[in-house]
Amino acid sequence: MNAKPFASGLSENAVVITRVADRQWHALDDDLVVGRGHAEHRPDGRLFVSIDAWHDAAFDRLAEVMPAQLPAPLYTVVDEADAELTAGWRRAGFTVRRREWEYVVPTDPQVTGLEAVLPPSGVTIVPAGRADEGLLRAVDRAIREEVEASVGWQSMPAEVIPRPEGDTIVDPSKYAVAAGTQGYLGLIRVVRAKRPRIGLVAVRAGEQRRGIARALLAHALETLHRSGCAAAWTEVNESNQPASALFEGVGARPMSSNLELVR
Template sequence: MNTPPFTAGPGEHAVTVTRVADGQWHALDDDLVAGRGHAVRRPDGRLFVSIDAWHEAAFAALAAAMLAALPRPLHAVVDEADTGLTARWRRAGFTVRRREWEYAVPTDPRTTGLGAVLPPPGVTVVPAGRADEDLLRAVDRAVRDEVEATVGWRDMPAEVVPRPAGDTLLDPSKYAAAATPDGYLGLIRVVTAIRPRIGLIAVRSGAQRRGIARALLAHTLHALHRSGFDEAWAEVHESNHAASALFRGVGARPVSSNLELVR
């Protein structure tokens, strides 16, 4: 798809945008690629757009072409510290939908104060890699259904990982679980690639406020510390006061924030 040239202002080159593939656009300035735009539909159904442009004219032209071609609503994620990029998206008509804080979480029990923390009576923590996959799927599905019935899963952190329809559990080996004889009450997921990332910690609504989440976190951080990691990372929605309190209570510090924008 070709769009009419976009002229940024007097004395500047005209920018032409071309749709080069499904979900991909290029901005050409004097026959040179001056920017690229992408659109990706995440597993939760939301359509996310991104633009990498050398200058304002290329960004504006790409945004105009993509907005004309794509259905609404559209979402974008930016580092809140990148005020220039945030301003560009705002000029394109996007507004802030949510803010998510990134925390650096210490793992040393002497810092976290979690060295003596145990799960409540009748509950045990099953380490990652040893949890029963069927029970994991059951508690994961139950937690998601409970969230969907209240605040809605779209207000929870989005996982940009392809998976079969209806299958919400990622690699089962990454999960530890809080177990009882009747099943699992909660779970925590940690991915250790370049740095450990706590991607999910959740407890069934009927079992909350018993210290289960804290016990899962204590177990996970202790295991990471034994493996030689000084810190883990976690993202928390600014409205999730319980999660923020949990992480701050173990000495976690906010290091950055991301904005999800929507139009």
């Protein structure tokens, strides 16, 4: 445990920053917790930090102590509409790395215009839960390697689903795939928690611009529509123009934006 007192002005007593666990910190004011900090590795290996504090002084001190005890670089994500929180991280030396838009996506084929969309010749869509797990993991690895070799996987939407170390497929039942004669060519992941979320749509580099991604999206949205879901949600990196065009082309609307900051 690490404790560092400082004069905060929150009370007559010094506020103490205490490391209560490997990646958890508390800000204490006269034994009252007035702030909490947390750090965690995301599935892509990057270290993200978060702070929940009652006062700016507690936030600023946590944002000073935590980076000093953690390896760089550090990342955090904030709602762009939360100007106060964004300002706090900027005071701590974090800068904007990228913007990610959250879209709401209609599922009704008559609204999306996808009712007549079929996969290209020689390609079939294998519904979620029916994909061969070995082939699914193989295409996932291949796509990740292709993305990493070009724009870098960090340009993809931040993945927050917990997974075992080194495993990028948490639950194979969440994936529908596009199958060709030589194996799987692309995949789409839909997670149904509080609301259905399209976490990933990706196609092998040599198979792009054939309409496979659009066919995968048509299948996933129609499946959600039949189950009674009127809309789904997804996140798209502002710089990912093909993904933005794919979703906006089916009537998706941006609802909010998150900023990823780095120090």
